[in-house]
Amino acid sequence: YPWQEDLTDLMVRRLSEETNDLLRRLGRMAESLSMRAYAVGGFVRDLLLGRTNLDLDIVIEGDGVAFMKAWEREGYRVSVHERFRTGMILFPGPRKVDVATARREFYEFPVAQPTVASDSLKHDLYRRDFTVNAMAIALGERDWGTLVDYFGGRRDLRRGFLKVLHNLSFVEDPTRVFRAVRLEQRLKLKMEENTVRLLTSCVRGGLLSLLSGLRVKSEVEILFHEALPLPAIRRLREFGAWEVLFPGLAVDSRTDRVVRRLTVFFRRLHRDLPPFEDSLWLVYLASLLFGSDEAVQRSVMDRLHLTPAERHVLSLSLFSLGAAENDLGGRGERRPSEICWALTGVPLAVCLFWAAATERQRIRRRLLLFLTRWHKVRPMLTGRDILDLGYRRGPLVGKILDALLTARLDGSVETREEEIQWVLDTYPGAAPDTERK
Ligand code: CTP
Known part of the structure; x- marks a missing residue:
């Protein structure tokens, strides 16, 4: 017999009303089809730990495919793998619910069965990885909120x-x-x-x-x-x-140092950066490969079947750090614009990696200033404004905007008026067309 515990109170306290509602609806739908529904896996584990987990995994005792099709008839989007009798239902939010089937033999199926214990659920849970992930919560009307724990997951979690x-x-x-x-x-x-x-x-x-x-x-x-x-x-x-x-990989204290810096910098800076979570894992991978030979680094890229875009981020991170250090180095003061132009076209994730990987303080500081401030700087005037000042349409407009960006980065202009004056002073030879002005 499974170890059972009533989690009704915990569910009311720790889950949102929306989640509780959703669970009730899932349970009711299963019952209307003479099936049983259970929440399982990481969701249950995290509920017991008091951690939020919005990934809902459901096991259906009965036929998961018929269960999903019933939701489809109600207008929800579902995607079904007939062969594995699994799939998912998309609820508004959007909220994805993964569905699996615990096969149940006909003789096991008296609908009025009084206990929640059943072999098919047990088998489904037994296929899983760890005891703490192998607990279920019953979602039926009568057994609502009952924790089903065949393998001591609750005890292991407590200990x-x-x-x-x-x-x-x-x-x-x-x-x-x-x-x-x-x-x-x-x-x-x-x-x-x-x-x-x-x-x-x-x-x-x-x-x-x-x-x-x-x-x-x-x-x-x-x-x-x-x-x-x-x-x-x-x-x-x-x-x-x-x-x-990854044979040949050298993971040592240098890896730790770079990874640690990467985590700290990312935490500190992520609000200043456009979202690049997609490449964050790649720059962690770069940290992992940082201390190894190039042949090993390349074989890891092959082994992982990286896409060309992913390879680009990783190669740039690893193989261009030296060149970047040369471009960004220099003992004296470097103007912000010089740093920015040197980093044009480099993905921000790569800049973050270089900031973590370089051992040269001055260069690290410049990269971090670029990431926190300079990369966002734009002139106040637009191309349209330059034309309105009387300059002719053509490559000159782009050139003026670039020069203006340089001036702004280096603190030569602040207000819009100063920008206008700066353009007129710097490009008088282009003779603003006074008629158009
Ligand atoms: N599972 C497993 N073996 C795997 C992957 C998953 O046994 N290789 C089981 C685990 O019981 C897990 C469940 O499938 O709880 C759902 O998997 P997943 O959603 O990937 O895991 P979570 O436990 O929710 O973990 P995470 O919080 O990291 O997503």
């Missing part, structure tokens, strides 16, 4: 343990090595001894190297989206996972 459900967990799916390290660090859990042993033998046995490049890429991407990736990077190093994944 702060991350523990595999069974000894083949990592063998079945080696990406769970990444998941283990990620969850351990993010949720401040401690990997239980047997789990450490199993993870270690999965790594030592070379199972990680059997993963496809795309799966590794997706795990690395998720890992580097964690708020604090450094502890996970280090933990994977302790286990020797990086070496197995």
Whole structure:
């Protein structure tokens, strides 16, 4: 029998009204089809930990496909994988609900079954990775809010343990090595001894190297989206996972230093920057590769099947740091405009990486000033304004705007009037067309 606990109060206290409503509707729909619905996985775990998690995973005892089709008839967008009997429903918000099917044999199906215990749910949960992820909450009218915990997930969560459900967990799916390290660090859990042993033998046995490049890429991407990736990077190093994944990779204290700076700078600056979360993982990857030989760096790019755009960010980060240091260096004062023009066309994520990777203070400071202030500076006058001053349409207008940007960056002009005066003084030879003026 599963360990059961009534979570009704907790759900009212910790979940939004909207989430509770959605769960009720999902439960009712399942019942109207003589099925049962359960919330499972990370959602349940995070509810018990008091952490917000908007990713809702539902397991349907019955037929998940018929369940999703019923929502489709009500006008919701669904996408269904018939073969795996999984899919998702898109609710307004937008709010995505993932649906899986726990097959239920006919003889198991008395609708009036009084308990929530059932083999099909148990089997579904047993396929999962860790005990803390293998709990479910019943969503039916009568069993609403009942925690179903067959494998001691609740106890492990209380004691702060991350523990595999069974000894083949990592063998079945080696990406769970990444998941283990990620969850351990993010949720401040401690990997239980047997789990450490199993993870270690999965790594030592070379199972990680059997993963496809795309799966590794997706795990690395998720890992580097964690708020604090450094502890996970280090933990994977302790286990020797990086070496197995990317032979020849040198992950050392220099990596730590660059990653740490990257995290600090990103936190401090992200409000000043246009969103580049998409490339953030790439510059963390650059930090990971920073201390290795170019041949290793290139083989990692190949192994991960990076797209041309991703390769561009990574190559620029790694292979042009030296050139950037030359361009941005110099003992004396450098005018802000010189720095800005030197960085034209360089993605901001790459600038952030260079700021973290360089050991030259002066250059770091210049890059950070560029990221916090200078990259946003534009002249107040527009091309239209330049034409209105009487200059003729043509390349000169662009040239004037560039020069004006330089003047503004270097503090020669402040107000709009000063800009106008500056243009007229600097380009008198272009003889503003007084008629048009
Ligand atoms: N799962 C698993 N093995 C995997 C991936 C997922 O067993 N390789 C299971 C876990 O039980 C997990 C559930 O599938 O709880 C849903 O996966 P996902 O949404 O990726 O994970 P979450 O636990 O929600 O983790 P996160 O908060 O990092 O998204």
